[in-house]
Amino acid sequence: MKEDQTRRRRPRSDGRKNRERLLETARTAFGSGEIDIPLDEIARRTGVGIGTLYRHFANRDALIEAVYRDELNRLAAAATRLAETHAPVEALRAWLNLFVDYIATKQVIAPALNSLIGGTDAIYADSRTVLTAAVGGLVTRAIESGDIRPDIEPVDLLCALGGVSNYATGPGWEPRAKRLVDVLIAGSRPEG
Amino acid sequence: MKEDQTRRRRPRSDGRKNRERLLETARTAFGSGEIDIPLDEIARRTGVGIGTLYRHFANRDALIEAVYRDELNRLAAAATRLAETHAPVEALRAWLNLFVDYIATKQVIAPALNSLIGGTDAIYADSRTVLTAAVGGLVTRAIESGDIRPDIEPVDLLCALGGVSNYATGPGWEPRAKRLVDVLIAGSRPEG
Amino acid sequence: MKEDQTRRRRPRSDGRKNRERLLETARTAFGSGEIDIPLDEIARRTGVGIGTLYRHFANRDALIEAVYRDELNRLAAAATRLAETHAPVEALRAWLNLFVDYIATKQVIAPALNSLIGGTDAIYADSRTVLTAAVGGLVTRAIESGDIRPDIEPVDLLCALGGVSNYATGPGWEPRAKRLVDVLIAGSRPEG
Amino acid sequence: MKEDQTRRRRPRSDGRKNRERLLETARTAFGSGEIDIPLDEIARRTGVGIGTLYRHFANRDALIEAVYRDELNRLAAAATRLAETHAPVEALRAWLNLFVDYIATKQVIAPALNSLIGGTDAIYADSRTVLTAAVGGLVTRAIESGDIRPDIEPVDLLCALGGVSNYATGPGWEPRAKRLVDVLIAGSRPEG
DNA sequence: CATGAATGAGGGTTCATTCAT
DNA sequence: GATGAATGAACCCTCATTCAT
Numbered sequence A, B, C, D: 001m002k003e004d005q006t007r008r009r010r011p012r013s014d015g016r017k018n019r020e021r022l023l024e025t026a027r028t029a030f031g032s033g034e035i036d037i038p039l040d041e042i043a044r045r046t047g048v049g050i051g052t053l054y055r056h057f058a059n060r061d062a063l064i065e066a067v068y069r070d071e072l073n074r075l076a077a078a079a080t081r082l083a084e085t086h087a088p089v090e091a092l093r094a095w096l097n098l099f100v101d102y103i104a105t106k107q108v109i110a111p112a113l114n115s116l117i118g119g120t121d122a123i124y125a126d127s128r129t130v131l132t133a134a135v136g137g138l139v140t141r142a143i144e145s146g147d148i149r150p151d152i153e154p155v156d157l158l159c160a161l162g163g164v165s166n167y168a169t170g171p172g173w174e175p176r177a178k179r180l181v182d183v184l185i186a187g188s189r190p191e192g
Numbered sequence E: 001c002a003t004g005a006a007t008g009a010g011g012g013t014t015c016a017t018t019c020a021t
Numbered sequence F: 001g002a003t004g005a006a007t008g009a010a011c012c013c014t015c016a017t018t019c020a021t
Helices: A004-007 A013-031 A039-046 A048-054 A059-087 A089-103 A109-114 A120-143 A153-169 A173-187 B002-010 B013-031 B039-046 B048-058 B060-084 B089-104 B108-115 B123-144 B154-167 B172-189 C003-009 C013-032 C037-045 C050-056 C060-085 C090-103 C107-113 C122-144 C155-166 C171-185 D001-008 D016-029 D039-046 D050-056 D060-085 D090-107 D107-114 D123-143 D154-167 D175-186
Strands: none
Touching: A013 A039, A013 A048, A013 A059, A039 A059, A039 D039, A059 A120, A059 D050, A089 A120, A089 A153, A089 B002, A089 D001, A109 B039, A153 A173, A153 B154, A153 B172, A153 C090, A173 B154, A173 B172, B013 B039, B013 B048, B039 B048, B039 B060, B060 B089, B060 B123, B089 B123, B089 B172, B089 C090, B123 D107, B154 B172, B154 D090, B172 C037, C013 C037, C013 C050, C013 C060, C037 C050, C060 C090, C060 C122, C060 D123, C090 C155, C107 C155, C122 C155, C155 C171, C155 D154, C155 D175, C171 D154, C171 D175, D016 D039, D016 D050, D016 D060, D039 D050, D039 D060, D060 D123, D090 D154, D090 D175, D123 D154, D154 D175
16 A cells, blocks of 8 residues: 555656546545446546556445545645634635635545544545544634633534535525535634 | 125225235334335335235335335424424423434435435425425424524535435444434524 | 355246356367467357356356266266176276266366376365366276286376376377277286 | 565576576476466566566466466477486486376476366467377387386376366375375276 | 245456457 | 557346246
8 A cells, every 4th residue: 555655656647637537536426415326427527448547446445445545635725724814713714715616516525534433444434534633733723712612623624525425416506505614613702 | 794894994904004014114123224125025124025015005105105204294293283382492402312213223214305406206295395394383383582693504404414424324323323413503603 | 154054045047048158168178279268258159258167167167076076977977887797907098998988078077187196276175086086986997806016106107198188189189089098008008 | 675686787688588587487386276366466466567477477377378388398308318217117217206206296287187188279289289199208108118008198197197286286195196006007907 | 924036136256368568 | 560449248146027837
């Protein structure tokens, strides 16, 4: 696993591009709720053979995992950035809104969330850590600054937002999810 | 003679009982996250032949729909009852907690919620109406009594709770979902 | 699970016949050297759907195993019969000739033999026992009657014959295999 | 793996050497029973690209054939040598033991034997000639010297030994195969 | 009404072979 | 010459659905 990095020859530029494009197709498909999309179809939409898909991703799970990991890394990076540039509550609010944006078109986060609490799937262990760390840090800062109650469970905020974006896929759902961000933050105030 | 018996008797109790037991098996399975359980397996667990399952439910979707409708009806009934016996906010809070209880063991609600806003699946049209009416009524009463802001979208409360119960399947998730009920109501107050 | 035994109904005569016919097709195919015949093709030749094949045999290995077991049982039965009706050496000779007849058209025995000594596949444990017992008994009798040397390894006789029938599939190979039976017995005599 | 590094520097590997090494890898693999080893894997183990394998061997069959031909040539050479240095029966016995040694680790001979009699595969025509000539010559000498019966079919001796080495892959099989050489020669004596 | 054998489309995966670099 | 990415046919297996008994 780790040594793969070391050992693996530099992929041809073609190969890299294909990997990227397959990920993109998968991300889009999963995001549109086509969770059961056949791998054949992903390959077809990407314009490559099914064998090429398998060259890049050992099996269905590997592809799904890659999509997750990708998304989560972007979110984690954003958390760090926001913490450095905003006041505690606003950083949290901004990141939650970003979180909404991400899961907006890509419900891919779901399975990662799924394992946030009792997940047994070892594959998501990393993902869990990454995401938990991201919200956790922002919430801690907001607790320390006295803007939200200390008994708030960071992960639950994500779950709640995940719920909205998950169940509400129609047009106009996004503003509503963002309004929920405000409700959640308001409800989490010390006096709240 | 014979005709008398035919005419007079209501559908065999056997048939009814089987239908009920199949529903129960399916509900339990779906609730345990076994969303992809084969129909064969549902029949087997129920102790009937697969043909019997098909006698009662035309196809997989019909079975799933029946499970949904069943659950939703119970929730709707509870909403009515609570509205008659509790103060507005408390009725809402109580019903949301009940909602949590339901989805606790049965995430089956998910797909129904899924179509709450933009769903195109005609099958859930009824379900949607039922559920929307249930929360809608309770929220309206709470708005009228001035306990929550008028711009709160009832359905979003459900989505948020659905998210927690959906993503958090481990032990101890339930108290957390109920704490979220309080956060949501607190965040929905006029001054919130 | 446990109740399976209890619950299992007598297979329909249809089902039985299909199972028998699938076995027959498989036996013939394997025997003709078509060891890699796709299961699809076996189903097609039998005139049933692929699903039917899978209803009777859980997977490729299960089918192969069934064919083996079938053959071996017949051979075992023959050994018992011959021991009761022939003099020791002649019983052995007759059975070896029979063995030739069997493997003549069905190299299916190969894998079973394969595990006779160092085989690790648990599936063939039974088969091994059956076959070893069959020759073993006959050879022991011949040793006791002083017709063959005590250091003869029964299984090797089978391997040798298996080799001929395995490698020599052309016309006229059968008389040669039977001549080998005589060579082997002659070479196994005390004075030999 | 590690050898990657070693290999990498080599500016232009000698075509001959690659061919040789690929043959060696294939021989070893086939000999270990990995009859279905993917060509990818053979290339990988050899430390060359799959394309290189295809440069040397037009397709899977060509590689297999090359392995066979190689082995058979060595056996043929040994037959000539032994005939010049041993008495007839002993030359035969020695060669048969050698034959055992060869097939000991390499069951590759099997398919070649397979076509010894009725094989229709044109590719093995040569191989057949080579092998038949080798045993044939030795047996003829032994018949002429009166040490074995004239009705012995040389090829059957090989088949028998092939059977043992083929089916008996466990430890200790080799002495047994050699004991069978003696049984076969004893059983082939004129008075046998 | 109940049963379960039969069906076959379709999904995941493997691997021989080709070909652009 | 060498490389390895790409291809896709073909295989194993699952499962929703039908229908004869």
